[in-house]
Amino acid sequence: MVRRKKSALVLNGVFVKKNCFLFLLAPLWLLGQTQQTISEVWQSDQGDGTYANPILHADYSDPDVVRVGEDYYMTASSFNCIPGLPILHSKDLVNWQLVNHALPKQVPLDVFDVPQHGNGVWAPCIRFHEGMYYIFYPDPDFGIYMIKTDDPNTNWSEPQLIKSGKGLIDPAPLWDDDGQAYLAYAFAGSRAGIKSMLLVCSMSPDATRTVENDVLVFDGHEKQPTIEGPKFYKRNGYYYLFAPAGGVSTGWQLVLRSKNVFGPYEEKIVMEQGATPINGPHQGAWVDTITGEDWFIHFQDKGAYGRVVHLQPMKWENDWPIIGKDQGNGVGVPVLEYKKSNVGKTYPKVTPPDSDGFNATSLGLQWQWHANPKLYWGLPTSNGYFRLFCQAIPEGVTNLWGVPNLLLQKWPSKTFTATTKVTFRAHEDGEKAGFLIMGRSYAYLEVKRENDELYVSQVICNNADLEGIETVGKSYKVKSYELYLRIAVDKGGKCQFGYSKDGKTFKNVGEGFIAREGKWIGAKIGYFAQRKGVTNNAGYLDIDWIRFMP
Template identity: 60%
Template structure:
């Protein structure tokens, strides 16, 4: 089984790649547009070519992460910042990002190499799993708490946030327990606050506090309801617990994912009563539903708040807002009216950390030259050891075809999708592969996919008389809708380049090439949509319909993300 890279530093090993020509493709009778580049996509360095928040002049632009880091939480340890976010059913889960200045981030590891219970998450559990985690640094250890709406509240900890992390501990068992956050008070007492998922518990829009054992491993009582948001703050959830200047503070989003606001509660007593105030909403900005995130400070006395914005197919992207304290209330963003309620900024001066740090961005492209897979990749379920192997000496990732589930309806049901987040509003993905199906089988398949509740992919599929190119789409995959398949042609050889160009509003144009230079479009474009509580993702797969003791395989040479070079027009939409 492949391993994922775990390190504080990220480097991309760029090797010289020699392009062997792909065999010619039988031309279709239907007309299709052609696009070309002067040569195949060049190796990509470690800094993103499609989104960099650091503007290089002492300012940054939002979002600082144009990717689906849903429900982010951040903690500071001395001069270092660590972030995690909801990972739901993706594996490995709880990716850990690292920053020195809150603007430049990179992935350094993950806290969960598998989801528990293992068998339950061995098939895709869309929208389930890891909800709204919190990360804290306490007594020189890092803790992450999260709620799984079907099993309860879990905790993992470590001394090294890059990993490995200890095995998960079930802190509070139950249905509908979500969005948990610990707090250790100066008197040695510890507490755990959480919200409720109405879909499992039958109640919602309330916040509950439990006493927590000092070691953080178990709750000590039945809990106390400290806030009811039904009247003014429906769907209050995602609480984060702090103490400042003698007050206990609960930062909590309310009003719904796409349209909500940032609520703050304060009290001199852990259990209340709590005063309430909306400290940030959309205002006149274009940033809808700015809420749910983390307050952090720095050694120079500045305060900052990180939160998400839901933008449909791109998921919940992360913004950074200035924050200040006025009369013991936080004011987040730009307070244009002077009423204590801010709105998001689009650009701002970077945090003053005492020095300038290099530009970094989360990993995107992968040359597959190392002996481990890049940390940007996640499976759709707990993986099998036979799905994929890195062959770093050859600079390739080998995907073996795996048999689809017995109840297979479409790729919504398939666990061995190797995916990563959309990295920007527009971008291009190109990958090169060689397909070696088992000659005894038909319908082994490998390809490049954009996955969500609707999905599309371009693929190679084996038949009795050779390998064919197909373009497949499906709407409302979660309903078991059958795919629509368009045969693009027959491949005389077994090597091909696949590409998807993603334009504004998540419009996607798939194409293929036999030589890495001339790309031929699929006849119709596709509009990506979000998955279950997540943004659309892009990646690769290899499947088969039948059982066999020696499956075929696909060798992926590289996977590169580069800027969009061609406009995707409305007329080409599905």
């Protein structure tokens, strides 16, 4: 666990003073970004052998999980956010650590060098086969890609397009007992003009190409509208397709089975919302434990909070799964709390990181950009802060929706207060930096230089995705370059902004703001630095730390 103390860092019990030679000599493993952390604002593990859903109150959309021995690895959709394809690791299915991203940049590079909201990496699938980890991910505008590695904590291969085609989404492979390989997938109606259907085709065993013998194995139009997101499994001689239907926020979990890989498949709804508050419980992964238990991981769409991750118990009856709490009719409903999985051991609490001291010489894994990053957008330093440089507003861009150099992370909980210490060094009038809540509408606390003075104000942009215009609230003159900025998020995504000169007494700035989701992603929090026009000596924002507290 990493604990921040003013200008010092404590890593695994080792005290390292910032801005000193000892920090520079610290071993690379000590400064790594995969140190175990425990969030102050969300922990699913209740410490008494039970857990509370969601296990991740953060936007890990379309989660998929694979077990390899005693280890579980999860990935999720990342859309246009880079680095993409997060890799999370767990030992018990409840406590998850963010350990890597499989996609440092998104291809084609020229396309994703600018923001592509809602495009890019859709629902991926992670699998392990003959010593290799594979991720199959769709880009609805280009087709289905495959990447692989022998160690998910390190570098993954370059994306290989194994099935090209507009509107091909949600791939899931299956390696059969006889060595043959297959790929299930679906259609995105927005690109292909057709949807609510699942297909299966053959695939080379090395997963480098598909065979054009595609078969329509299920049409959901009559009873299972908007069926998509298949996951492919085999058990007791049956081929199974786990697939959500009914829509992201209103649907249910369907399972199909057949004795033949190409069908025909029979269908059964195995989980629905019922009387629970967990809407649209579907799309995810069946996994087991070394002790023989079965579990299902899925998401719930919570608007501005994104698609949060739930864990459900699962059992088999007559070769059909029941997910969640059985209602007595063979159809489950989600659980809010449950006993933890039996994995043979007890493991300590761990969560993905949210707070950051920016003490490492690489950017924390919780941070993503809105497009493929450029080196000159921002850099970690050896002095314990991250430096963001003021970038020129792109030509033709009316608001931050079209700006690529936004440094953001997912919301970690339903309520939290995020406080950050920053220093803003503007070199010219008009340069500004912002502490930002980003979505289809957004708001930020602006620090801007005008007439050689610094001013703080709240800026709001409603309907940014529809070219909305920013409005600037009352400005407050500040004398110090060093400031403490704060955003308090309450239930329903209500945000209040404030600033302080000493980090103790905060002044509210502007009106309350109700956050909105982005395109297929939740609202995010972070920073940007901006200017009009190009210069050879831009100003910058030094970010010392950010802390998330209840």
